[in-house]
Amino acid sequence: MTSSLKALLVDYMAVERMVVSSMLRNFHCEITLAKNGKEAVDMFLEGNEFDIVVCDKDMPIMTGPEAIVKIRAMGATDVKIVGVSADDNAMEAFMGAGADDFVPKPVRPEILQPMVQEVINKKKN
């Protein structure tokens, strides 16, 4: 039986939400969408729990790194956070904010899949 992970996908651009959520769905994830960092933080404030967060960097209202700092400060230290960006210099910003991993855009399923599998394995154990 395949575990269903709860994934939060945070991206301002609709087309990117469509593509990455389709990949996550293929990895048997249950997906929640947010359009910016503030919406993502609000999800956590409302008591939602996620196994994995895939988060873009540059978004209006609140950026990805800003949101990650707040999410970690709330005590959500177990959730795996993966930063994604087409910006070559984004990795440092994400890791400095508390992300676990970084994936450059365009997101490739073969890069994302092992990260999802790692969370599945961790959850099983």
Added chain:
Amino acid sequence: MDYSNLRRQAASLKKGLFDQGHLDEQFRQVEDLQDEASPNFVEEVVVVFFKDSGRLISNLEQALEKYPRDFNRWDAYMQQLKGSCSSIGASRMKNECMSFRDNCGQRSVEGCMGSLQKLKREHAILRQKLESYFQVTLEAPPCQSWCHDRWIISINLLTDVCMFTMQLLRQVGPAGAATRPAM
């Protein structure tokens, strides 16, 4: 209808998009996400892409007319557009986004204006070519589904023939059966 000819036409249009550099490998990744559960996924993604990108280009055009010049804001818009372009494999558009961002970095208004015009041209060309491609694919369903439809039609026809034959035999009845020569 000559589906094989239409499929060849669709393949040729798609090959042209790749050969001319309008699309890159990422588009194939998006195609791989299409399945029976979401049979029009690629077209839906492309529609959303042109809606998003059209809006961003429009926002950028308005921002370019404002004073003082806000290169950081212009760069932020283009960063978003670059991300979208890379997500669907819109390669030439992505390159123009990068060119624009370089001009932002150099604080060149003229350079930014020039890059934007090129970007708009690439946007229009890609849109037109993809619309043509999807129009043809709409008329020529993939062989798998077409073959499946042929099988369904054949099975339905066979069922109808069997039903008709059984009805005929019932009408002919035992008397009809008795007149048949013994085997």
